[in-house]
């Protein structure tokens with residue numbers, strides 16, 4: 001089942017706010033409804049947001065009353081969440097075809113959807129081979145934060161896609177998933193995906209992550225990305241930076257896994273990445289239950305930035321950049337996509 005798709009003139013997507021208890025598909029017929037779904041993380045994850053952006057422009061082209069309304073709808077989608085570069089990228093890619101009419105926009109959006117599947121398969125191959133080189137070909141325990149599986153993309157994920165490839169190769173000893181407060185993408189989504197894969201896994205309280213690395217519980221940390229600056233500084237779910245510090249201290253490889261479309265060469269360093277600050281209610285309540293006394297506020301950055309000097313490698317669908325060996329996004333050109341084993345259709 002695809003996380004997000006175009007079905008009979010509407011955008012259909014799994015409402016991730018209802019997982020793991022309920023699997024429900026939203027059928028969105030207006031851009032306004034899609035923007036609302038993006039903002040409340042019914043659809044989330046950088047690659048999935050890129051596809052949502054592109055499909056949303058197609059929806060606008062078919063449903064909005066005129067070119068100005070189409071452009072305004074596309075802009076509202078582009079601004080729905082600021083950190084993941086993929087959202088703006090997807091909107092821009094599809095909007096470039098607007099002069100050719102809605103059918104051309106839809107064709108581009110569907111191509112972006114299909115390309116994501118191939119990109120994730122390729123990242124799995126590059127990433128699993130990198131880990132074999134770093135740690136030896138043996139079953140590995142990997143630690144993850146947030147959700148980077150197929151729910152963050154179209155069918156298969158990025159960092160969790162590498163774990164899935166390891167599992168398919170018989171080389172995943174266990175996945176340790178940080179629960180990822182406040183919206184619990186790890187506890188609700190990653191655990192659900194790993195269970196569906198039949199992959200061995202356990203949940204970890206966020207603040208235990210660095211200490212478990214110090215105690216040798218993981219062979220590598222695998223994280224996704226929402227935006228990678230030109231120097232390799234990486235914005236990802238909040239908690240990633242703490243894991244990077246713990247991994248460095250523990251001598252554990254810290255690997256970022258993201259498609260080429262998440263790289264933003266126009267942003268020189270992580271200091272230039274806009275971090276989404278979300279509503280305090282997400283912190284002081286838990287799925288509708290109030291945790292803190294009325295009047296208690298909260299700081300709620302949705303992401304943090306890991307400096308490139310704490311990152312061992314960046315794995316994309318076309319290359320592996322070994323930052324620990326002095327390589328950079330500028331010094332390692334993109335190469336070919338890798339196709340997964342034929343049985344992984």
Ligand SMILES: CSC[C@H]1O[C@H](OP(=O)(O)O)[C@H](O)[C@@H]1O
Nearest residue numbers: 044045046146148152224236237
């Ligand atoms: C495969 S990239 C997913 C990326 O997006 C997540 O953020 P959110 O759940 O707020 O969309 C998190 O940063 C993941 O690494």
